[in-house]
Amino acid sequence: MNILEVKNLTKRFSGLVAVNDLSFEVEEHSIHALIGPNGSGKTTTINMIGGVFPPSEGQILFNGSDITKKNTHEIARLGLGRTFQNIKLFNSLTVEENLMVGGHMSYAKSGIVNFFFDFRNARREETALREETHRVLEFMHLEEIAKRQVGGLPYGMLKMVELARTMMTNPRLILLDEPAAGLNPSERRELIDILARIYEGGVTLFLIEHNMDVVMNISHVITVINFGSKIAEGAPVEIQNNPEVIRAYLGDRYNLKA
Numbered sequence: 515m516n517i518l519e520v521k522n523l524t525k526r527f528s529g530l531v532a533v534n535d536l537s538f539e540v541e542e543h544s545i546h547a548l549i550g551p552n553g554s555g556k557t558t559t560i561n562m563i564g565g566v567f568p569p570s571e572g573q574i575l576f577n578g579s580d581i582t583k584k585n586t587h588e589i590a591r592l593g594l595g596r597t598f599q600n601i602k603l604f605n606s607l608t609v610e611e612n613l614m615v616g617g618h619m620s621y622a623k624s625g626i627v628n629f630f631f632d633f634r635n636a637r638r639e640e641t642a643l644r645e646e647t648h649r650v651l652e653f654m655h656l657e658e659i660a661k662r663q664v665g666g667l668p669y670g671m672l673k674m675v676e677l678a679r680t681m682m683t684n685p686r687l688i689l690l691d692e693p694a695a696g697l698n699p700s701e702r703r704e705l706i707d708i709l710a711r712i713y714e715g716g717v718t719l720f721l722i723e724h725n726m727d728v729v730m731n732i733s734h735v736i737t738v739i740n741f742g743s744k745i746a747e748g749a750p751v752e753i754q755n756n757p758e759v760i761r762a763y764l765g766d767r768y769n770l771k772a
């Protein structure tokens with residue numbers, strides 16, 4: 515079953531066609547990468563899927579429902595999580611508090627009015643939120659820094675905290691925008707390990723990534739775009755040997771026949 519279907523997506527910014535009639539499907543419980551040269555339309559594509567802005571043309575289905583015109587909050591509530599190229603965390607809050615804010619959307623259903631009129635219900639939700647926060651902190655190996663203020667943390671850790679916060683919304687699909695960018699080799703290994711564990715937990719992952727070691731290591735399917743259009747799609751070994759992909763993006767480094 516496809517958890518995500520992107521159909522004939524086009525995005526124009528004034529005169530520029532950033533994404534051009536792009537179609538692809540993401541199978542449920544897979545790791546799917548979108549790669550391509552700088553400026554080829556990857557971020558624009560992920561922004562349309564996540565509801566940052568609507569496409570000029572085309573349709574996006576998530577779990578069979580049309581999400582083409584939904585905003586970021588509506589899409590997140592349906593179970594589509596997201597991390598950003600520029601990390602978006604609350605610097606003055608601790609790691610634990612950032613996760614609780616992230617989870618608040620899916621857990622605190624009683625709202626502020628009910629909080630006063632149905633204190634017991636609000637207490638139950640608060641307890642569930644705390645339990646989930648601890649479960650995610652443990653899963654992501656972040657318990658040791660739970661009480662640290664986010665503002666003082668190194669970049670690699672911030673990326674892990676951002677991913678943990680996304681996990682708090684209990685997503686079925688996570689869109690990852692360059693998860694390995696700025697990480698050192700040991701942080702990259704840790705990232706590969708954590709993404710594999712998230713996938714094994716039943717979550718589908720869709721990532722944009724320039725680090726080909728990461729992409730080739732974890733992806734089941736890779737879609738390649740150039741100038742906003744799809745030029746290839748397949749398993750890593752097929753992509754590494756595709757002459758058009760080598761010419762447009764990979765160069766010879768990843769050509770197994772080279």
Ligand SMILES: Nc1ncnc2c1ncn2[C@@H]1O[C@H](COP(=O)(O)OP(=O)(O)OP(=O)(O)O)[C@@H](O)[C@H]1O
Pocket residue numbers: 527530531532550551552553554555556557558559
């Ligand atoms: N808000 C915008 N207004 C105008 N042009 C834009 C806007 N966002 C992106 N573009 C243009 O659309 C094209 C695709 O950009 P996009 O950021 O999607 O590419 P990308 O593949 O993500 O690149 P990179 O790998 O460098 O992040 C580029 O030519 C870019 O300059």
